[in-house]
Amino acid sequence: MSYGGARAFAAAFRAIGFDAVLSPEGDERTKELAAKYTSGDECYPERVTLGNFLKVTEQKNFDPSRTAFFMPTTTGPCRFGQYAPFLRMTMTKLGYDDVVVLAPTSANSYREIGEHALYFRRIGWWGLIAADILRRMLHKTRPYETAPGSADRVYESCLNDLCAAIEDRAAGKKEKLRSIAGCLVRCKDRFRAVEADYSRPRLLIGVVGEIFCRLNTFSNEHLIRKIEACGGEAWLSDIGEWVWYTNAEQKKNLRMAGKTLSREMLGAWLTGVVQRRDEHKLLDPFAEEFAGYEEPRTVMEVLELSKPYLPYTGALGEMVLSVGKAIYLQKKGADGIVDISPFTCMNGIVCEAVYPRVSKEYGDIPIKTFYFDGTAVNLENDVEIFMELAANYGRSKRVARRYPSYFKLAHAA
Numbered sequence: 001m002s003y004g005g006a007r008a009f010a011a012a013f014r015a016i017g018f019d020a021v022l023s024p025e026g027d028e029r030t031k032e033l034a035a036k037y038t039s040g041d042e043c044y045p046e047r048v049t050l051g052n053f054l055k056v057t058e059q060k061n062f063d064p065s066r067t068a069f070f071m072p073t074t075t076g077p078c079r080f081g082q083y084a085p086f087l088r089m090t091m092t093k094l095g096y097d098d099v100v101v102l103a104p105t106s107a108n109s110y111r112e113i114g115e116h117a118l119y120f121r122r123i124g125w126w127g128l129i130a131a132d133i134l135r136r137m138l139h140k141t142r143p144y145e146t147a148p149g150s151a152d153r154v155y156e157s158c159l160n161d162l163c164a165a166i167e168d169r170a171a172g173k174k175e176k177l178r179s180i181a182g183c184l185v186r187c188k189d190r191f192r193a194v195e196a197d198y199s200r201p202r203l204l205i206g207v208v209g210e211i212f213c214r215l216n217t218f219s220n221e222h223l224i225r226k227i228e229a230c231g232g233e234a235w236l237s238d239i240g241e242w243v244w245y246t247n248a249e250q251k252k253n254l255r256m257a258g259k260t261l262s263r264e265m266l267g268a269w270l271t272g273v274v275q276r277r278d279e280h281k282l283l284d285p286f287a288e289e290f291a292g293y294e295e296p297r298t299v300m301e302v303l304e305l306s307k308p309y310l311p312y313t314g315a316l317g318e319m320v321l322s323v324g325k326a327i328y329l330q331k332k333g334a335d336g337i338v339d340i341s342p343f344t345c346m347n348g349i350v351c352e353a354v355y356p357r358v359s360k361e362y363g364d365i366p367i368k369t370f371y372f373d374g375t376a377v378n379l380e381n382d383v384e385i386f387m388e389l390a391a392n393y394g395r396s397k398r399v400a401r402r403y404p405s406y407f408k409l410a411h412a413a
């Protein structure tokens, strides 16, 4: 999860009575601790999450009998399914048998969360959408701010307000949704009040890739800030996209199992309808704000774009989303695409093999995969070179970018 998404999710836990906090940010200690308990075969996100949980065990007030680590799980070939069992194994090895590893899956309807599971899923979803909206506001404001640090400060204060709205236990369900929506509208005004210079548009760089590494700024060594430092602005694929994808996959699997007309299908369909309705309630006030930054209307739009390269009926997971979204972003006028992937992740490797053809068929847009494994690399240099390529492409690209009204006003002035 992104920093904001994780904060919102922790607030959703507090709303149902858990004393939830964010796991610590990654740092050198994270890597040291992870290196002690891993073999090197694990993917980088696993090492970062494990290292951060191990940092919790070093905190002065750590009490194993009152601690649970939240680590969702899944099935399938991706190593993500190994994270929770490996965390459990490591805690046991350290003698922390009391520590609970809370590993809900969509397959068991998040039953592990207990009686509030349904309510938690709903407010957790609101939190994720709201956090995505705030991060989008940050990414489209920060590159243009005239006082460095001002957009980041607004972002922090907005997250504080959002979390307060989510965790308010006195508010009923309807009231809470209204309160989150109201908070987002106030945040929109706060971002717009950040002093910024929109008279010179920047290079627009689409950012796709593995979900953890692209959203976790420690893991990707703050790549987006580096893009901004080189004159770009980033359009980062959000977490909501993954939720829509898993919903679509669930329906596809039910159809394949001959359950097109079944209770499960009805449940999946209803969940989607409610989620979409809630998303509209939170997102609609941002229509003008996100003009030119519109996300695909449905995940099928992304999957269809990826189909000639990685048919979603056979290829699964983030690779289909990354390729489809890269094309979508090219069509929105992006000047270049960056794929953030952990070193040795098969999603990144498959995408990297496909990108040259995508680039060739979409105007030669530069697409570059940046791999991360926590070792020092000369990232600045690579970003600078990539931005040169993006600038070249930008000068001759055939797809014009659409700008929000405040850009036009700045140009008119």
Ligand code: SF4
Pocket: 043, 044, 045, 078, 079, 080, 210, 211, 212, 318, 342, 344, 345, 346, 347
């Ligand atoms: S997508 Fe890649 S990096 Fe992420 S959990 Fe799966 S194997 Fe690991």
